[in-house]
Amino acid sequence: MTYAKAGVDSRHVRASHEVLARRLESTFQTRKRKVGWPLFPIGHYAGLVDLGDGRVLSLHTDSVGTKVLVAEMMGRYDTIGIDCVAMCANDLICTGAEPISFLDYMAMSRPDRSIVEEVAVGLVKGAKEAGMAIVGGETAIVPELLAEDGGFDLVGFAAGVCRKKELILGDRVVDGDCLVGVASSGIHSNGLSLARKVLLKKYGLRDTASGLERSVGEELLEPTRIYVRPVRELVGRVEIHGLAHITGGGAFMKLERVLGLGRLGADLDRLPEPLGIFRLIMKEGRVSEREMYRTFNMGIGLVVICPDDQAEKIVRVFKKHRQVAMRIGIVGKRRGVRINGKSLK
Secondary structure (H helix, E strand, O other), X not given: OOOOOOOOOHHHHHHHHHHHHHHHXXXXXXXXXXXXXXXXXXXXXXXXXXXXXXXXEEEEEEEOOOHHHHHHHHOOOOOHHHHHHHHHHHHHHHHOOEEEEEEEEEEEOOOOHHHHHHHHHHHHHHHHHHOOEXXXXXXXXXXXXXXXXXXXXXXXXXXEEEEHHHOXXXXXXXXXXXXXXXXXXXXXXXXXXXXXXXXXXXXXXXXOOOOOOOOHHHHHHOOOOOOHHHHHHHEOOEOOOXXXXXXXXXXXXXXXXXXXXXXXXXXXXXOOOOOHHHHHHHHHHOOOHHHHHXXXXXXXXXXXXXXXXXXXXXXXXXXXXXXXXXEEEEEEOOXXXXXOOEEOO
């Protein structure tokens, strides 16, 4: 089984992104020499615009994806709000910005106050963890757009700020830099289309599969870890050359977003043993190791790129915040991303 066979072909998604970006970047000229002038092409972890006076506004939007289908099947909506916040906040910090504000968009096939209240619980919890204020949002009732028997979608939009001198874009990454990986909490909000296709053929969401300590549904709903607090503590105090959120179509290939600026690559040869949920998906779906690392975080949700002599300081800060971090590899001159010597291309 592959992600493409499950309905998500990352190659086509990337091609669509490229076409869309070329069109959208034609709008940059509308803000030339004005507040809001874009500082970086579309394609990094967040959009960056000039606020003047040396300050930058970082903007990002994201959704929970098909994780909402698991929430619907489980009849549990109190955690996906955390995911929505995390997917936005974790991308913002990869530019060096401090997340400050959040908006949500909830689409429903029919009004359901109980679902809205449950989602709000997660949104509030996630926003507090990320240090953001939820300043508004939108709830849309769209019966013909979503399944009539309770169809639901959740999207977030977030803003962050920093000074130009604080931006972390990957342009300072050099050959020999250390890659410090930070543990994920589980599957996060990516690859659920493949995970569902594989696991729900054999297991019910309330079944406990071999190698798991709780039900399949609970594993899939485990909220995305939020990395804002430790990263904010590190910025400006430790030398950081790049940050990569291991998420979305491509997973570990997202390192190329950061390393590509210096025409560099990554060799990951000290990765931890994948979590049980990933081993189960790999086994039951006969998914190749290459496909797994291109689709899932495999237990590493964030990568900090730094000089080798800064690595232990970074590990200690994450430990202080009760998060596990470790050296997982090194930056090299050979382009691409390799897991134990094998290319993910």
